[in-house]
Amino acid sequence: MSTGTRPVLDVTGLDVHYGGRRRRRRVLHGVSLSVAPGETVGLIGETGSGKSTLARTVLGLVRPTAGSVVLDGEDVTAYGARQWRELRRGGVVQYVFQDPLRSLDPDLTVEASLTEPLLVRGTSRAEAAARVRSFLPRVRLTEDLLGRLPGELSGGQRQRIAVARALVTDPRLVILDEPVSALDSANRVQVLEILKELRASGVALVFISHDLGSVAGIADRIAVLYRGELVEVGAARDVVGRPEHPYTRLLVGSAPTLRGAPADRAERAALRALLPA
Numbered sequence: 656m657s658t659g660t661r662p663v664l665d666v667t668g669l670d671v672h673y674g675g676r677r678r679r680r681r682v683l684h685g686v687s688l689s690v691a692p693g694e695t696v697g698l699i700g701e702t703g704s705g706k707s708t709l710a711r712t713v714l715g716l717v718r719p720t721a722g723s724v725v726l727d728g729e730d731v732t733a734y735g736a737r738q739w740r741e742l743r744r745g746g747v748v749q750y751v752f753q754d755p756l757r758s759l760d761p762d763l764t765v766e767a768s769l770t771e772p773l774l775v776r777g778t779s780r781a782e783a784a785a786r787v788r789s790f791l792p793r794v795r796l797t798e799d800l801l802g803r804l805p806g807e808l809s810g811g812q813r814q815r816i817a818v819a820r821a822l823v824t825d826p827r828l829v830i831l832d833e834p835v836s837a838l839d840s841a842n843r844v845q846v847l848e849i850l851k852e853l854r855a856s857g858v859a860l861v862f863i864s865h866d867l868g869s870v871a872g873i874a875d876r877i878a879v880l881y882r883g884e885l886v887e888v889g890a891a892r893d894v895v896g897r898p899e900h901p902y903t904r905l906l907v908g909s910a911p912t913l914r915g916a917p918a919d920r921a922e923r924a925a926l927r928a929l930l931p932a
């Protein structure tokens with residue numbers, strides 16, 4: 656297979672358990688998901704459905720009990736801590752958290768935060784500084800912010816810096832875990848617009864959200880996670896326009912922006928009754 660068509664992420668039959676032997680609890684079950692180069696996949700599901708666990712497993716922060724994770728053609732399932740460190744340093748996969756303060760070191764200036772991932776990869780200081788400056792307009796930021804600390808920025812600016820930091824190394828895949836949930840509506844729209852534009856650079860995005868409305872306008876495909884299982888995966892317009900699983904129908908019905916009118920109480924109760932316990 657050529658690298659052009661090879662998935663940038665290929666997760667197969669993933670099971671994840673948390674807890675010790677006595678309190679062992681299955682959080683993901685048989686999850687299989689593939690992301691093509693340049694594709695944007697929205698991963699949606701309610702709180703506790705396992706979205707972050709899936710992201711953390713793909714990033715090597717949680718070890719699966721079964722299944723495999725292949726990143727850009729490399730089976731990383733059995734990677735040890737050192738191999739993961741090297742892989743992360745290589746910048747193939749990057750991530751953005753809901754809270755940008757988790758993605759940014761509070762003691763580093765914006766400039767240091769943005770140049771660091773490039774310097775770690777061996778880019779010269781001058782080249783890194785030039786690359787950072789040329790990247791700023793793509794996230795609607797200006798050079799006067801470079802000397803500030805994360806604590807001296809607005810929430811929206813911080814999240815745009817976190818997005819820039821994830822993308823400045825030209826990764827193949829970026830996982831964004833609820834990247835707009837903590838933002839007000841103006842900043843949310845702006846970050847979504849920026850992400851849409853950045854897709855043109857060919858990076859693959861996995862966009863995690865509990866809100867179908869945020870994901871629907873940006874994702875090529877949508878994957879729906881319900882209680883640790885992927886219950887529906889399809890083209891965004893099909894999942895929104897013709898949802899098949901009762902849980903997806905409930906989600907679409909609860910998002911008035913996606914439907915003429917939200918589902919009424921009786922309809923929601925009928926859909927809930929169809930969901931597996």
Ligand SMILES: Nc1ncnc2c1ncn2[C@@H]1O[C@H](COP(=O)(O)OP(=O)(O)OP(=O)(O)O)[C@@H](O)[C@H]1O
Nearest residue numbers: 673674682700701702703704705706707708709865
């Ligand atoms: N480190 C952990 N140890 C034990 N249980 C955990 C751990 N992390 C998460 N869980 C549990 O696993 C389940 C899935 O959590 P996860 O954070 O993956 O869900 P989520 O869909 O991302 O939820 P949210 O939208 O609230 O972030 C939850 O029941 C959670 O309490």
